[in-house]
Amino acid sequence: MRFLPYTFLLFKIIFAQTIEHPQNSPLSVLSNIIKMEEKFDTEIIEFDTKWVDSLSLSLPCEGIPVPKRTMRLPNAPREYRNGIHRGVDFFANWGTPVKAVADGIIIRSDLNYEEVPASFRENLLRSSAKLGDTPSDIFNNILLGKAIFIDHGFELVRGFRTITIYAHLSHIEKNLKPGEKVYEGEIIGKSGNTGMRESTLGSKAGSHLHWEMIFQKGNQEIYLGKGIPNPELYEMLSLIFKK
Ligand SMILES: [Zn+2]
Secondary structure, three states: OOHHHHHHHHHHHHHHHHHHHHOHHHHHHHHHHHHHHHHHOOOOOOOOHHOOOOOOOOOOOOOOOOOOOOOHHOOOEEHHHHHEEOOOOOOOOOOEEEEEOOOEEEEEOOOOOOOOOOOHHHHHHHHHHHOOOOOOOHHHHHHOOOOOOOOOOOOOOOOOOOEEEEEEEOOOOOOOOOOOOEOOOEEEEEEEEOOOOOHHHOOOOEEEEEEEEEEEEOOEEOOOOOOOOOOHHHHHHHEEEOO
16 A cells, blocks of 8 residues: 555645646646637637738739629539539639739649540549539549649738639649749749530630639638628628739
8 A cells, every 4th residue: 555645645736736826737737628629629610701801912813803703703502513612713714824812832733734534524523423522632633623722821811821722724834843932923824724524625615713712720621701692702802802
Protein backbone atom coordinates (compact mmCIF):
# COMPACT_ATOMS: atom_id res chain seq x y z
CA MET A 1 0.00 0.00 0.00
CA ARG A 2 2.99 2.27 -0.51
CA PHE A 3 1.40 4.03 -3.48
CA LEU A 4 -1.40 5.48 -1.37
CA PRO A 5 0.54 8.50 -0.13
CA TYR A 6 1.53 9.29 -3.77
CA THR A 7 -2.06 9.03 -4.98
CA PHE A 8 -3.07 11.32 -2.15
CA LEU A 9 -0.29 13.74 -3.10
CA LEU A 10 -1.41 13.76 -6.75
CA PHE A 11 -4.99 14.59 -5.80
CA LYS A 12 -3.69 17.27 -3.50
CA ILE A 13 -1.68 18.84 -6.36
CA ILE A 14 -4.65 18.77 -8.78
CA PHE A 15 -6.97 20.14 -6.11
CA ALA A 16 -4.53 22.85 -5.11
CA GLN A 17 -4.00 23.87 -8.76
CA THR A 18 -7.74 24.02 -9.33
CA ILE A 19 -8.10 26.36 -6.38
CA GLU A 20 -5.05 28.51 -7.12
CA HIS A 21 -5.16 28.49 -10.94
CA PRO A 22 -8.64 27.42 -11.98
CA GLN A 23 -7.95 28.14 -15.70
CA ASN A 24 -4.65 26.24 -15.79
CA SER A 25 -5.52 23.14 -13.77
CA PRO A 26 -5.21 19.88 -15.71
CA LEU A 27 -8.92 19.20 -15.35
CA SER A 28 -9.86 22.66 -16.54
CA VAL A 29 -7.54 22.47 -19.57
CA LEU A 30 -8.89 19.02 -20.48
CA SER A 31 -12.50 20.15 -20.25
CA ASN A 32 -11.73 23.15 -22.48
CA ILE A 33 -10.18 20.88 -25.12
CA ILE A 34 -13.30 18.70 -25.12
CA LYS A 35 -15.53 21.79 -25.32
CA MET A 36 -13.52 23.16 -28.27
CA GLU A 37 -13.76 19.87 -30.13
CA GLU A 38 -17.52 19.78 -29.66
CA LYS A 39 -17.81 23.34 -30.91
CA PHE A 40 -15.68 22.50 -33.94
CA ASP A 41 -17.88 19.62 -35.02
CA THR A 42 -21.29 21.12 -34.42
CA GLU A 43 -20.97 24.77 -35.44
CA ILE A 44 -21.69 24.78 -39.17
CA ILE A 45 -20.45 28.00 -40.76
CA GLU A 46 -22.87 29.95 -42.92
CA PHE A 47 -21.79 32.48 -45.49
CA ASP A 48 -22.15 36.09 -44.37
CA THR A 49 -21.92 38.97 -46.88
CA LYS A 50 -20.00 40.94 -44.20
CA TRP A 51 -16.96 38.69 -44.83
CA VAL A 52 -16.44 40.32 -48.23
CA ASP A 53 -17.46 43.91 -47.38
CA SER A 54 -13.94 45.27 -47.85
CA LEU A 55 -12.76 42.98 -50.67
CA SER A 56 -11.39 44.72 -53.73
CA LEU A 57 -10.44 42.18 -56.40
CA SER A 58 -9.40 42.52 -60.02
CA LEU A 59 -11.85 41.06 -62.53
CA PRO A 60 -10.48 37.73 -63.81
CA CYS A 61 -11.17 38.79 -67.43
CA GLU A 62 -10.60 42.46 -68.13
CA GLY A 63 -13.76 44.33 -69.16
CA ILE A 64 -16.04 41.32 -68.56
CA PRO A 65 -18.33 42.13 -65.62
CA VAL A 66 -20.15 39.76 -63.23
CA PRO A 67 -23.14 38.31 -65.13
CA LYS A 68 -26.62 39.11 -63.80
CA ARG A 69 -28.40 35.86 -64.67
CA THR A 70 -29.01 33.61 -61.66
CA MET A 71 -28.04 30.54 -63.71
CA ARG A 72 -24.48 31.87 -64.13
CA LEU A 73 -24.03 32.61 -60.39
CA PRO A 74 -23.41 30.57 -57.22
CA ASN A 75 -26.33 28.42 -55.92
CA ALA A 76 -27.73 27.77 -59.42
CA PRO A 77 -28.80 24.15 -59.93
CA ARG A 78 -26.57 22.04 -62.20
CA GLU A 79 -28.80 19.14 -63.15
CA TYR A 80 -26.29 17.40 -65.44
CA ARG A 81 -24.24 16.57 -62.33
CA ASN A 82 -26.99 16.62 -59.65
CA GLY A 83 -25.24 19.52 -58.00
CA ILE A 84 -25.20 23.19 -57.15
CA HIS A 85 -23.05 25.77 -58.94
CA ARG A 86 -20.37 27.13 -56.58
CA GLY A 87 -18.93 29.84 -58.79
CA VAL A 88 -19.47 32.60 -61.33
CA ASP A 89 -19.58 31.87 -65.08
CA PHE A 90 -18.04 34.89 -66.80
CA PHE A 91 -18.92 35.42 -70.50
CA ALA A 92 -15.42 34.88 -71.89
CA ASN A 93 -14.96 33.56 -75.43
CA TRP A 94 -12.37 30.83 -76.07
CA GLY A 95 -8.86 32.25 -75.62
CA THR A 96 -9.70 35.29 -73.45
CA PRO A 97 -6.77 36.14 -71.10
CA VAL A 98 -7.49 35.15 -67.47
CA LYS A 99 -5.91 37.03 -64.56
CA ALA A 100 -5.34 36.35 -60.85
CA VAL A 101 -7.95 38.32 -58.88
CA ALA A 102 -5.49 38.89 -55.98
CA ASP A 103 -1.93 38.03 -54.93
CA GLY A 104 -1.35 34.40 -53.98
CA ILE A 105 0.53 31.14 -54.41
CA ILE A 106 -0.31 28.56 -57.09
CA ILE A 107 -1.66 25.34 -55.56
CA ARG A 108 -2.80 23.56 -58.72
CA SER A 109 -1.83 24.22 -62.31
CA ASP A 110 -2.89 21.61 -64.89
CA LEU A 111 -0.10 22.35 -67.38
CA ASN A 112 -0.28 18.85 -68.87
CA TYR A 113 -4.07 18.47 -68.91
CA GLU A 114 -5.43 16.20 -71.64
CA GLU A 115 -9.13 16.16 -72.39
CA VAL A 116 -10.90 12.93 -71.38
CA PRO A 117 -12.80 10.80 -73.93
CA ALA A 118 -16.46 11.83 -74.32
CA SER A 119 -17.74 8.35 -73.39
CA PHE A 120 -15.68 8.28 -70.17
CA ARG A 121 -17.12 11.65 -69.06
CA GLU A 122 -20.66 10.54 -69.90
CA ASN A 123 -20.25 7.25 -68.04
CA LEU A 124 -18.98 9.06 -64.94
CA LEU A 125 -21.98 11.40 -64.98
CA ARG A 126 -24.36 8.47 -65.50
CA SER A 127 -22.87 6.57 -62.53
CA SER A 128 -22.90 9.74 -60.41
CA ALA A 129 -26.59 10.27 -61.21
CA LYS A 130 -27.32 6.86 -59.67
CA LEU A 131 -25.57 8.02 -56.48
CA GLY A 132 -27.64 11.22 -56.54
CA ASP A 133 -24.50 13.36 -56.30
CA THR A 134 -21.22 13.92 -58.13
CA PRO A 135 -18.29 12.77 -55.94
CA SER A 136 -15.75 15.53 -55.23
CA ASP A 137 -12.89 13.75 -57.06
CA ILE A 138 -14.92 13.56 -60.28
CA PHE A 139 -15.97 17.19 -59.91
CA ASN A 140 -12.43 18.42 -59.19
CA ASN A 141 -10.46 16.25 -61.61
CA ILE A 142 -12.83 15.79 -64.55
CA LEU A 143 -15.56 18.45 -64.60
CA LEU A 144 -13.37 21.48 -63.83
CA GLY A 145 -11.18 20.61 -66.83
CA LYS A 146 -7.81 22.35 -67.08
CA ALA A 147 -7.74 24.41 -63.88
CA ILE A 148 -5.69 26.71 -61.67
CA PHE A 149 -6.13 27.01 -57.89
CA ILE A 150 -4.60 29.99 -56.07
CA ASP A 151 -4.04 30.08 -52.30
CA HIS A 152 -4.57 33.57 -50.87
CA GLY A 153 -3.73 32.47 -47.32
CA PHE A 154 -5.46 34.37 -44.52
CA GLU A 155 -4.71 37.75 -46.14
CA LEU A 156 -7.93 38.38 -48.05
CA VAL A 157 -10.67 37.61 -45.55
CA ARG A 158 -10.06 37.71 -41.80
CA GLY A 159 -10.40 34.34 -40.08
CA PHE A 160 -10.51 32.26 -43.25
CA ARG A 161 -8.08 30.66 -45.64
CA THR A 162 -9.27 31.74 -49.07
CA ILE A 163 -8.64 30.06 -52.41
CA THR A 164 -9.75 30.99 -55.93
CA ILE A 165 -10.39 28.53 -58.75
CA TYR A 166 -10.19 29.19 -62.51
CA ALA A 167 -11.71 26.33 -64.52
CA HIS A 168 -12.33 25.10 -68.11
CA LEU A 169 -9.11 26.82 -69.26
CA SER A 170 -7.70 26.29 -72.77
CA HIS A 171 -4.19 27.42 -71.83
CA ILE A 172 -2.00 27.98 -68.75
CA GLU A 173 1.06 30.27 -68.77
CA LYS A 174 4.09 28.00 -69.17
CA ASN A 175 5.98 28.81 -65.98
CA LEU A 176 3.00 28.64 -63.69
CA LYS A 177 3.73 25.72 -61.40
CA PRO A 178 2.55 24.96 -57.85
CA GLY A 179 4.53 27.07 -55.41
CA GLU A 180 4.88 30.03 -57.80
CA LYS A 181 3.85 33.42 -56.49
CA VAL A 182 1.34 35.29 -58.65
CA TYR A 183 0.26 38.89 -58.38
CA GLU A 184 -3.12 40.55 -58.70
CA GLY A 185 -3.86 41.23 -62.37
CA GLU A 186 -1.16 38.84 -63.64
CA ILE A 187 -2.21 36.79 -66.67
CA ILE A 188 -2.27 33.12 -65.63
CA GLY A 189 -4.00 31.49 -68.62
CA LYS A 190 -6.76 31.65 -71.22
CA SER A 191 -10.44 30.73 -71.05
CA GLY A 192 -11.86 27.68 -72.80
CA ASN A 193 -14.28 24.81 -72.36
CA THR A 194 -12.13 21.91 -71.05
CA GLY A 195 -14.01 19.49 -68.81
CA MET A 196 -17.26 20.25 -70.68
CA ARG A 197 -19.07 17.91 -73.09
CA GLU A 198 -18.27 20.18 -76.09
CA SER A 199 -14.54 19.96 -75.39
CA THR A 200 -14.63 16.14 -75.30
CA LEU A 201 -16.22 16.32 -78.78
CA GLY A 202 -13.46 18.59 -80.11
CA SER A 203 -15.59 21.77 -80.25
CA LYS A 204 -14.87 25.23 -78.78
CA ALA A 205 -18.58 25.86 -78.09
CA GLY A 206 -19.77 26.84 -74.63
CA SER A 207 -16.47 28.47 -73.64
CA HIS A 208 -16.55 30.65 -70.52
CA LEU A 209 -14.53 31.24 -67.37
CA HIS A 210 -15.81 29.37 -64.34
CA TRP A 211 -14.44 31.22 -61.30
CA GLU A 212 -14.88 30.31 -57.63
CA MET A 213 -13.83 31.66 -54.28
CA ILE A 214 -13.75 29.20 -51.37
CA PHE A 215 -13.45 30.03 -47.66
CA GLN A 216 -12.00 27.45 -45.28
CA LYS A 217 -12.22 27.32 -41.50
CA GLY A 218 -11.26 24.27 -39.44
CA ASN A 219 -12.50 21.23 -41.32
CA GLN A 220 -15.23 23.13 -43.16
CA GLU A 221 -15.31 25.03 -46.42
CA ILE A 222 -17.93 27.24 -47.99
CA TYR A 223 -18.20 28.99 -51.36
CA LEU A 224 -18.63 32.72 -51.91
CA GLY A 225 -22.32 33.64 -51.90
CA LYS A 226 -23.64 30.33 -50.58
CA GLY A 227 -27.32 30.67 -49.69
CA ILE A 228 -27.57 34.34 -50.79
CA PRO A 229 -30.51 34.92 -53.17
CA ASN A 230 -30.46 37.11 -56.26
CA PRO A 231 -30.49 40.12 -56.78
CA GLU A 232 -28.64 40.58 -53.44
CA LEU A 233 -26.11 38.01 -54.69
CA TYR A 234 -25.40 39.90 -57.92
CA GLU A 235 -25.02 43.18 -56.02
CA MET A 236 -22.58 41.62 -53.54
CA LEU A 237 -20.51 40.00 -56.33
CA SER A 238 -20.31 43.14 -58.44
CA LEU A 239 -19.13 45.15 -55.41
CA ILE A 240 -16.17 42.86 -54.61
CA PHE A 241 -14.52 43.65 -57.98
CA LYS A 242 -12.77 46.91 -58.80
CA LYS A 243 -14.49 49.01 -61.43
ZN1 LIG B 1 -19.52 27.39 -63.76
